[in-house]
Amino acid sequence: MSNMPPPQDKIAPEDDNDTCPVCKSTRYLNPTLSFLINNCYHRLCSSCVSRRFTLGPAPCPYPNCTLILRKNKFRRQTFASLETEREVDVRRRVARVFNKRTENFVLGMEGEERDEAMRRRRDYEERIEKVVFALLKGGEEAQWAERELEEEARDESGIRENEERARIEGAKAKNRGEVEKLKSQLNRELAEAEVRLEGEEKAELKKGRVQVLVGSRDEGEAKRVWERERKRIVREFERKRAEKEWDVLEGFQEQSRWFVVRKEVEVSWLEAWRKEAATVGGGYEVGEYFQRGLWEAFSGLGVCVEEEKGE
Ligand SMILES: [Zn+2]
Ligand SMILES: [Zn+2]
Structure with a gap:
């Protein structure tokens, strides 16, 4: 329980990031001033930390804070906001215990069995969020979350899985x-x-x-x-x-009423293009060349080759 972060309202106000609330040193007077935090997330300047904790564990100097702090547990803040800092720590701690991965739930399953496993996976994630939220909130809810953590750590299947994993690793090495x-x-x-x-x-x-x-x-x-x-x-x-493969046009094909374009027409000076990557790369076919040529030649004149030929 001693690792448990304090409830939100006991965290120091963050409106003054440049003054040590204990010795009142400021960055303005001392540009090298740096701040450290411990398990209770109360910010102290580094000289306060060495002055108070070098001789051994001592209580946190913040009023209302009852934690006994050790010098080697002080660390620099990683995130600008202490709330974020605390949430990340809590999530890390929860993730170490709630460590099942998706494949632990669904591997080798299919159909309804798989859907059911995915539902269990989602429940598991929801449970993780509840535990994180309760730990952040503190008080009785945090106590409930601590019990959840203990239970999950004891969870036989989790242990068995971890053992199996260790055994596979061992077998692999052997x-x-x-x-x-x-x-x-x-x-x-x-x-x-x-x-x-x-x-x-x-x-x-x-x-x-x-x-x-x-x-x-x-x-x-x-x-x-x-x-x-x-x-x-x-x-x-x-x-x-x-x-x-379902065809939206259901087999309907657009065809010219005026002429039929044969796919292959032998034209000696076009043959080289037929296979050239630069020509066909974009999906172009030489047949389109003929089709366009015919349109350009006849469409404007209102002449229909097939009809004309038929007469
Ligand atoms: Zn200080
Ligand atoms: Zn404190």
């Missing part, structure tokens, strides 16, 4: 060869699947595979989980592709 073998096997499988895949899908699969490798205990589990995860990713992309 037997890198086996892990390398597994990796190259997965790489081979992936290479086979990749032949018919698009870039985005490839990237997604690679990401998924790395997650599986990091999160699995052994080769067998990695294979099983990866197989499910791979199928899920591929299915997802197939669904997206099917959506993309």
Whole structure:
């Protein structure tokens, strides 16, 4: 409990950043004056800190503050606002205990099971925010938050996960060869699947595979989980592709009533352009050249080649 930050109202007013509230030194008279803070976030100048705390722990000189402070716990402020400073410290402390990541919730799951896991993930994040908020508020709510922190630290599944992670790390260090073998096997499988895949899908699969490798205990589990995860990713992309292929015009094609442009017309001096990167790079086709030529030649005259020919 002694690490707990004080409630908001006991923090010093911040309207005067240049005067030490204890010895009244000011930056105006002493340009090298620097301020330090401790667990209670009460600002003291560095000479006050050495004068009061060099001989050992002593109480904070601020009225209403009951904390006993140690010299080695004084530090420079990182953020301009003490409120921000305090919130960042609280968040760091909470994040050390509430340390589950998204893949701890959803790895290897799909469909409804996955949705349910994502819901649990969101609940977890909400709980984190509540704990942070309560710690910042202080009083009874902070006591509740401390209990939440203790409970989460004790949480068996969290401990088990951390142990598993440690064991994987240990196994990796002990037997890198086996892990390398597994990796190259997965790489081979992936290479086979990749032949018919698009870039985005490839990237997604690679990401998924790395997650599986990091999160699995052994080769067998990695294979099983990866197989499910791979199928899920591929299915997802197939669904997206099917959506993309839906044609808004439902097969309707605009066609000229006046003439038919053949895709290939042999014109010797145009042949070089047909394949040139500078010509086709932007999506240009030589056929468009003919179409425009024909329009320019005949549209203004109201002449229709096919009709004229027919007569
Ligand atoms: Zn001072
Ligand atoms: Zn204090």
